[in-house]
Amino acid sequence: MKSGLNFLVAAKRCEIAELQALALASALVNVTGRLVHGLQRERGLSNLYLSSNGARFAPEREAQTSECLRIEGELRACFDSLDTESVMVGNGARLFSRIAYVLHGLDALPDLRAQIEGQVWSARKVTEAYVRLIAGLLAVVFEAVDSATDPEISRLLVARFNFMQGKEFAGQERAAGSALYASGRADASEQQRLLHLIDSQERCLQVFAEFSSATLAALWSQNQPSATLAELERMRRVLCTATQGSALDANQSPVWFACCSQRMDRMKDVEDQLAQELLRVCENKIAAAHQDLQTFTALSATATCEADSLTFFKDAPPPGGAMALASNAVPPGLTPPQGYGLHLERSILELVQEQARRLQSMGDELDTVRASLNERKLVERAKGLLMAHRQLSEEEAHKTMRQMAMNQNRRLIEVAEAVLAMADVLPDRRR
């Protein structure tokens, strides 16, 4: 028959298993981030290649494609190493279903590249294809973030996801701006789209700053030299304020592209630092949990003495004693000090209560961090509603909402809330 102490040990083992799953998820997020970065470059170069009717950027594009193939291999290996047979209770099902989707996208990449190579698809269509694939990869990251059970790691993952999402908006801004400059003519709806991408990007970077460490937020500030920022803002102004139909300097297209790219490479540096910090935090937490486990196991071995069991029904003493016991009184591998057994039952009970409180306060903190993920969930929910009620595809639903946001000059989340609020009055056309 198992004792309370056995379950204290079991609880700690669960914590360790969760932390290890998080370390695995963090590694997955890292490789995914690298592939996203590679595909963002490939998308940009493909755009430039198609805009020049295949005259320029062919070798750069080819080199980038090989780089992406290499990272894709790593990511597939990473997917394979997720033990799909093992149980990842939590949101394993959702994570795997996102991976299933993205694998279809990766399988389709060679065909997409052939369309680009042969200049069959338009720059716009190609951009949309990459956007869709990258969105699929970000959805994998989102599920990995959503699975976090440790508040500190969860904070870093939320920062990470928002930074990646912000960088993707920056990438879409780069593509849209390049195409607009290259077209030589100002276009009001494209300008509106650019402003929307800038706005979305800035919100993501705010969330990143809120949830990441002070060091990382500082690094990101340093990584945006004023000169680059000033040049970017100048080109943004030119792009976004030109009156409808007026001329834009097509030669500025590659200059814009280079300016945006420089910024995105800097973003990549920050991401790499975030990745390192995540792995470090995971490792430290796993090591600390292992130490606790050793202490509990050592206690377990001595817990056969007489116990004053009625302690349970008396008021617990003010806290403080138990963790001191856990971390000092019984160094792993040593026998407990004399007289120690007398208070053992009381001490173990304190330990159990302290552990329960710690887990609870971790849970509370986690709920707070995870609330920041709700925004994206609301948008997805609104999208689902539009799909069901208006018989739209996912892509169409997303476009509809984005268009509503741009037309009404509102944030996507506000549109989503409005759509969800209407849910009750919409006729039910679900099949």
Add this chain to the structure above:
Amino acid sequence: MKSGLNFLVAAKRCEIAELQALALASALVNVTGRLVHGLQRERGLSNLYLSSNGARFAPEREAQTSECLRIEGELRACFDSLDTESVMVGNGARLFSRIAYVLHGLDALPDLRAQIEGQVWSARKVTEAYVRLIAGLLAVVFEAVDSATDPEISRLLVARFNFMQGKEFAGQERAAGSALYASGRADASEQQRLLHLIDSQERCLQVFAEFSSATLAALWSQNQPSATLAELERMRRVLCTATQGSALDANQSPVWFACCSQRMDRMKDVEDQLAQELLRVCENKIAAAHQDLQTFTALSATATCEADSLTFFKDAPPPGGAMALASNAVPPGLTPPQGYGLHLERSILELVQEQARRLQSMGDELDTVRASLNERKLVERAKGLLMAHRQLSEEEAHKTMRQMAMNQNRRLIEVAEAVLAMADVLPDRRR
């Protein structure tokens, strides 16, 4: 290298594993519910035994104790069968830590019974001891409920937990009322406590009605015959409206006890029905998931034909085709119909997207259901705050909040919210 379809299968396997863990959790909740019921009776009989100075209810109490020992054995076996070595990512750590606590309480039961047998402890002190142990058992149930990943099962578990909690308030009402009648004198603070227990109990039963099935809610209505209810309300009125210090008929104590007991036994019937419904829903869901899995596996075996991978980058067709394919087109064990392979890639992609949408909408629904658990979490959080800032034990913090609620005639959740709102202005006395 694993394909998208492999991960679709993996996602389904995860779902099945989660459902199986839920079935296990439901079974645990059932045994816990039976032990709680037994201990509630044992508490009541111990009270009557002590009130009569050991003259009455000794054999009934003894019989009830044996019954509880028997169920306790079952529960311990149930705890042991939780594979503590296996990973229950999610809130395994919290569940195990609650079990660790409750095992200490169960270990202390024989000593508590000896105190009662020898009439050493007062009825009040004994009642508090049982209340604490039952609260520990309900905390185990709460964690099991909080781990649910399926919205339908989660609804039933929420209904179940609230019904159990409501029944426990009814049990405390029975004990407090018995003692008050037995004392022969009306007491204002005990009357206030009774009113509070009645109020808390009714709120729990409302949540139960909201989250359980219509059948069960109807069963609960039927299970409260008007005659019993009228008698209960009459005795409540007598108890709660007598002026401070006025006489109460001590002979009514066992009558009150019997009336409350009858109601609680009826509650037990509803609980048993809820338990059966839970197990049935778990079984059905597991069977359905297995069927899906078979279909996916059958598809997997045929998915080697040429695929039109660019489908991924085209707009998805209106939904409806994919699930039809999954449930009809490929009966397990049959080869797919002719011409089927042509659309396979498209169909699998639809299946993947439909699966992702289904998981997402399940997640949304789950969030809604789980919001109902937040009330308890807020109360726990406020309690933790009081413990840290005022150096109170958990018991003292709980009593303080309950007292505040009674004095201010507010609900416990309102007091908790007020406490949490004050958090920022409280001096930080954390150690």
